[in-house]
Protein backbone atom coordinates (compact mmCIF):
# COMPACT_ATOMS: atom_id res chain seq x y z
CA UNK A 403 0.00 0.00 0.00
CA UNK A 404 1.44 3.41 -1.00
CA UNK A 405 1.55 6.62 1.10
CA UNK A 406 -1.34 7.94 -0.90
CA UNK A 407 -3.50 5.19 0.43
CA UNK A 408 -5.65 5.93 3.43
CA UNK A 409 -6.52 3.06 5.71
CA UNK A 410 -9.23 3.16 8.29
CA UNK A 411 -8.71 0.30 10.69
CA UNK A 412 -11.36 -1.59 12.38
CA UNK A 413 -12.93 0.57 15.07
CA UNK A 414 -15.36 -0.83 17.54
CA UNK A 415 -17.60 1.24 19.87
CA UNK A 416 -19.35 -0.59 22.61
CA UNK A 417 -22.44 0.74 24.38
CA UNK A 418 -22.38 0.62 28.16
CA UNK A 419 -23.23 -2.74 29.46
CA UNK A 420 -26.78 -2.45 30.57
CA UNK A 421 -27.23 -6.11 30.47
CA UNK A 422 -24.35 -8.42 30.85
CA UNK A 423 -26.37 -11.11 29.27
CA UNK A 424 -26.53 -9.27 26.01
CA UNK A 425 -24.29 -10.77 23.47
CA UNK A 426 -20.98 -9.05 22.86
CA UNK A 427 -21.54 -9.04 19.15
CA UNK A 428 -25.05 -7.79 19.22
CA UNK A 429 -26.49 -5.11 16.98
CA UNK A 430 -25.44 -2.39 19.58
CA UNK A 431 -21.90 -2.74 18.37
CA UNK A 432 -20.86 -0.96 15.24
CA UNK A 433 -18.02 -2.19 13.19
CA UNK A 434 -16.40 -0.19 10.44
CA UNK A 435 -14.63 -2.43 8.16
CA UNK A 436 -11.31 -1.65 6.74
CA UNK A 437 -11.66 0.91 3.99
CA UNK A 438 -8.86 1.75 1.70
CA UNK A 439 -8.72 4.69 -0.68
CA UNK A 440 -6.07 4.65 -3.24
CA UNK A 441 -4.64 7.76 -4.88
CA UNK A 442 -6.34 8.40 -8.12
CA UNK A 443 -9.26 6.35 -7.05
CA UNK A 444 -12.44 8.39 -6.58
CA UNK A 445 -13.72 8.42 -3.04
CA UNK A 446 -17.01 6.79 -2.27
CA UNK A 447 -18.40 10.21 -1.31
CA UNK A 448 -17.59 11.71 -4.69
CA UNK A 449 -19.09 8.74 -6.42
CA UNK A 450 -22.08 8.66 -4.20
CA UNK A 451 -25.40 8.39 -5.88
CA UNK A 452 -27.79 11.42 -5.90
CA UNK A 453 -29.99 9.93 -3.22
CA UNK A 454 -27.08 10.20 -0.68
CA UNK A 455 -28.30 13.69 0.63
CA UNK A 456 -25.58 14.16 3.36
CA UNK A 457 -22.78 14.79 0.87
CA UNK A 458 -24.65 16.79 -1.72
CA UNK A 459 -23.22 20.27 -2.73
CA UNK A 460 -26.31 22.32 -3.39
CA UNK A 461 -26.66 25.99 -4.47
CA UNK A 462 -28.24 26.68 -1.09
CA UNK A 463 -25.15 25.43 0.69
CA UNK A 464 -22.93 27.53 -1.54
CA UNK A 465 -25.09 30.57 -0.79
CA UNK A 466 -24.84 29.89 2.95
CA UNK A 467 -21.05 29.61 2.73
CA UNK A 468 -20.80 32.82 0.69
CA UNK A 469 -23.08 34.66 3.10
CA UNK A 470 -21.05 33.38 6.03
CA UNK A 471 -17.86 34.62 4.41
CA UNK A 472 -19.44 38.01 3.72
CA UNK A 473 -20.65 38.24 7.30
CA UNK A 474 -17.20 37.36 8.59
CA UNK A 475 -15.66 40.01 6.31
CA UNK A 476 -18.18 42.60 7.51
CA UNK A 477 -17.40 41.78 11.14
CA UNK A 478 -13.68 42.11 10.52
CA UNK A 479 -14.20 45.46 8.76
CA UNK A 480 -16.39 46.64 11.62
CA UNK A 481 -13.72 45.59 14.09
CA UNK A 482 -11.07 47.55 12.21
CA UNK A 483 -13.31 50.61 12.13
CA UNK A 484 -13.83 50.50 15.88
CA UNK A 485 -10.12 49.98 16.40
CA UNK A 486 -9.22 52.94 14.22
CA UNK A 487 -11.80 55.12 15.95
CA UNK A 488 -10.48 54.20 19.37
CA UNK A 489 -6.92 54.89 18.17
CA UNK A 490 -7.97 58.30 16.79
CA UNK A 491 -9.75 59.15 20.04
CA UNK A 492 -6.73 58.11 22.05
CA UNK A 493 -4.48 60.17 19.79
CA UNK A 494 -6.71 63.23 20.16
CA UNK A 495 -6.76 62.84 23.94
CA UNK A 496 -2.96 62.61 23.91
CA UNK A 497 -2.69 65.75 21.77
CA UNK A 498 -5.07 67.61 24.08
CA UNK A 499 -3.00 66.65 27.10
CA UNK A 500 0.20 67.74 25.35
CA UNK A 501 -1.40 71.02 24.29
CA UNK A 502 -2.52 71.73 27.84
CA UNK A 503 0.96 70.92 29.14
CA UNK A 504 2.54 73.26 26.57
CA UNK A 505 0.11 76.03 27.48
CA UNK A 506 0.87 75.53 31.16
CA UNK A 507 4.60 75.68 30.41
CA UNK A 508 4.21 78.97 28.51
CA UNK A 509 2.13 80.44 31.31
CA UNK A 510 4.63 79.33 33.93
CA UNK A 511 7.52 80.72 31.87
CA UNK A 512 5.76 84.06 31.56
CA UNK A 513 5.08 83.99 35.26
CA UNK A 514 8.77 83.47 35.95
CA UNK A 515 9.65 86.39 33.68
CA UNK A 516 7.38 88.65 35.62
CA UNK A 517 8.22 87.45 39.06
CA UNK A 518 11.98 87.52 39.48
CA UNK A 519 13.04 88.18 43.01
CA UNK A 520 13.07 91.81 44.08
CA UNK A 521 16.77 91.69 44.96
CA UNK A 522 17.53 90.82 41.32
CA UNK A 523 16.26 94.22 40.23
CA UNK A 524 19.01 96.07 42.03
CA UNK A 525 21.64 93.37 42.07
CA UNK A 526 24.72 93.84 39.87
CA UNK A 527 24.63 90.10 39.28
CA UNK A 528 21.62 90.34 36.96
CA UNK A 529 22.84 88.72 33.73
CA UNK A 530 23.42 90.90 30.70
CA UNK A 531 20.28 91.25 28.64
CA UNK A 532 18.00 91.08 31.64
CA UNK A 533 16.51 94.09 33.28
CA UNK A 534 13.74 94.67 35.74
CA UNK A 535 10.81 96.86 34.95
CA UNK A 536 10.38 99.53 37.55
CA UNK A 537 7.43 101.22 35.88
CA UNK A 538 3.93 100.08 35.15
CA UNK A 539 2.81 99.30 31.60
CA UNK A 540 2.39 102.44 29.45
CA UNK A 541 4.89 104.35 31.55
CA UNK A 542 8.39 105.22 30.33
CA UNK A 543 11.31 104.69 32.64
CA UNK A 544 14.16 107.17 32.66
CA UNK A 545 16.71 108.07 35.30
CA UNK A 546 14.92 106.31 38.12
CA UNK A 547 11.60 107.96 37.24
CA UNK A 548 8.47 106.80 35.46
CA UNK A 549 6.82 109.08 32.91
CA UNK A 550 3.33 108.90 31.53
CA UNK A 551 2.49 110.72 28.31
CA UNK A 552 -1.27 111.07 28.12
CA UNK A 553 -3.31 110.35 25.04
CA UNK A 554 -6.18 112.64 26.00
CA UNK A 555 -6.10 116.41 26.51
CA UNK A 556 -7.53 118.33 29.46
CA UNK A 557 -7.08 121.56 31.44
CA UNK A 558 -3.93 121.99 33.49
CA UNK A 559 -5.71 121.42 36.82
CA UNK A 560 -7.65 118.42 35.56
CA UNK A 561 -4.45 116.99 34.10
CA UNK A 562 -2.75 117.39 37.44
CA UNK A 563 -5.64 115.64 39.20
CA UNK A 564 -5.38 112.75 36.76
CA UNK A 565 -1.67 112.41 37.44
CA UNK A 566 -2.28 112.43 41.17
CA UNK A 567 -4.90 109.74 40.76
CA UNK A 568 -2.10 107.59 39.30
CA UNK A 569 0.13 108.20 42.31
CA UNK A 570 2.15 110.78 40.38
CA UNK A 571 2.09 114.52 39.61
CA UNK A 572 2.73 116.71 36.60
CA UNK A 573 6.38 116.41 35.62
CA UNK A 574 9.01 118.51 37.33
CA UNK A 575 12.21 119.05 35.32
CA UNK A 576 15.26 118.87 37.55
CA UNK A 577 18.11 118.70 35.05
CA UNK A 578 19.18 119.45 31.52
CA UNK A 579 19.44 115.73 30.96
CA UNK A 580 15.79 115.27 31.92
CA UNK A 581 14.84 118.08 29.52
CA UNK A 582 16.76 116.29 26.75
CA UNK A 583 14.83 113.09 27.41
CA UNK A 584 11.46 114.83 27.37
CA UNK A 585 12.18 117.04 24.38
CA UNK A 586 13.19 114.03 22.28
CA UNK A 587 10.27 111.96 23.49
CA UNK A 588 7.76 114.67 22.61
CA UNK A 589 8.97 114.87 19.03
CA UNK A 590 7.51 111.39 18.62
CA UNK A 591 4.48 111.90 20.84
CA UNK A 592 3.21 115.14 19.32
CA UNK A 593 0.76 114.90 16.42
CA UNK A 594 1.16 118.52 15.34
CA UNK A 595 3.04 121.70 16.46
CA UNK A 596 0.23 122.72 18.86
CA UNK A 597 -0.05 119.26 20.41
CA UNK A 598 2.14 120.28 23.35
CA UNK A 599 2.12 118.75 26.85
CA UNK A 600 1.41 120.30 30.27
CA UNK A 601 4.25 120.23 32.81
CA UNK A 602 4.01 120.95 36.53
CA UNK A 603 5.03 124.59 36.43
CA UNK A 604 2.69 127.50 37.26
CA UNK A 605 2.67 131.15 38.37
CA UNK A 606 -0.99 131.15 39.31
CA UNK A 607 -0.19 132.30 42.88
CA UNK A 608 1.81 135.32 41.85
CA UNK A 609 2.34 136.50 38.31
CA UNK A 610 5.90 135.98 37.20
CA UNK A 611 6.88 133.79 40.17
CA UNK A 612 7.07 130.25 38.99
CA UNK A 613 6.67 127.22 41.18
CA UNK A 614 6.73 123.54 40.55
CA UNK A 615 3.67 121.68 41.75
CA UNK A 616 5.55 120.10 44.63
CA UNK A 617 6.21 123.56 46.02
CA UNK A 618 9.79 124.30 45.01
CA UNK A 619 10.50 127.54 43.10
CA UNK A 620 11.79 127.42 39.56
CA UNK A 621 15.57 127.45 39.41
CA UNK A 622 16.20 130.41 37.11
CA UNK A 623 19.49 128.88 35.97
CA UNK A 624 17.65 125.83 34.72
CA UNK A 625 14.87 127.06 32.46
CA UNK A 626 13.98 126.21 28.88
CA UNK A 627 11.64 129.01 27.83
CA UNK A 628 11.03 129.32 24.14
CA UNK A 629 11.80 132.62 22.46
CA UNK A 630 9.72 135.53 23.88
CA UNK A 631 8.20 133.28 26.57
CA UNK A 632 6.74 133.56 29.11
CA UNK A 633 4.59 136.42 27.83
CA UNK A 634 1.39 135.95 29.86
CA UNK A 635 -0.57 136.62 26.68
CA UNK A 636 -4.17 137.60 27.62
CA UNK A 637 -5.90 138.08 24.30
CA UNK A 638 -7.80 134.81 24.55
CA UNK A 639 -8.00 134.47 28.33
CA UNK A 640 -8.12 137.78 30.26
CA UNK A 641 -6.53 135.95 33.18
CA UNK A 642 -3.41 135.56 31.07
CA UNK A 643 -1.21 132.50 30.98
CA UNK A 644 -0.28 130.87 34.28
CA UNK A 645 0.50 127.31 33.26
CA UNK A 646 3.31 125.83 31.19
CA UNK A 647 3.23 123.46 28.25
CA UNK A 648 6.24 122.15 26.35
CA UNK A 649 7.32 120.48 23.13
CA UNK A 650 8.43 121.21 19.58
CA UNK A 651 7.37 118.67 17.01
CA UNK A 652 10.25 119.62 14.76
CA UNK A 653 12.74 119.74 17.61
CA UNK A 654 13.64 122.69 19.85
CA UNK A 655 16.62 124.96 19.47
CA UNK A 656 18.87 124.40 22.49
CA UNK A 657 16.03 122.51 24.18
CA UNK A 658 14.04 125.72 24.55
CA UNK A 659 10.44 124.65 24.22
CA UNK A 660 8.54 125.92 27.28
CA UNK A 661 5.49 128.14 26.71
CA UNK A 662 3.21 129.73 29.27
CA UNK A 663 -0.40 129.10 28.36
CA UNK A 664 -3.93 129.68 29.73
CA UNK A 665 -4.54 126.96 32.30
CA UNK A 666 -8.07 126.57 30.90
CA UNK A 667 -6.85 125.23 27.56
CA UNK A 668 -6.89 121.53 26.89
CA UNK A 669 -3.48 119.97 26.38
CA UNK A 670 -2.05 116.54 26.77
CA UNK A 671 0.15 116.14 29.85
CA UNK A 672 3.18 114.39 31.32
CA UNK A 673 2.93 112.65 34.70
CA UNK A 674 6.03 111.71 36.67
CA UNK A 675 6.68 109.54 39.68
CA UNK A 676 9.63 107.74 41.17
CA UNK A 677 10.38 104.31 39.75
CA UNK A 678 9.67 101.51 42.14
CA UNK A 679 13.07 99.98 42.75
CA UNK A 680 12.88 96.31 43.48
CA UNK A 681 9.56 96.00 41.77
CA UNK A 682 9.11 92.25 41.30
CA UNK A 683 8.50 92.41 37.59
CA UNK A 684 11.16 91.59 35.05
CA UNK A 685 11.46 91.26 31.31
CA UNK A 686 14.31 89.68 29.42
CA UNK A 687 16.14 91.15 26.49
CA UNK A 688 14.81 94.70 26.81
CA UNK A 689 16.77 97.79 27.68
Ligand SMILES: [Ca+2]
Nearest residue numbers: 605634643644
Ligand atom coordinates in the same frame (compact mmCIF):
# COMPACT_ATOMS: atom_id res chain seq x y z
CA1 LIG B 1 1.53 133.80 33.92
Ligand SMILES: [Ca+2]
Nearest residue numbers: 633661662663
Ligand atom coordinates in the same frame (compact mmCIF):
# COMPACT_ATOMS: atom_id res chain seq x y z
CA1 LIG C 1 2.88 132.22 26.46
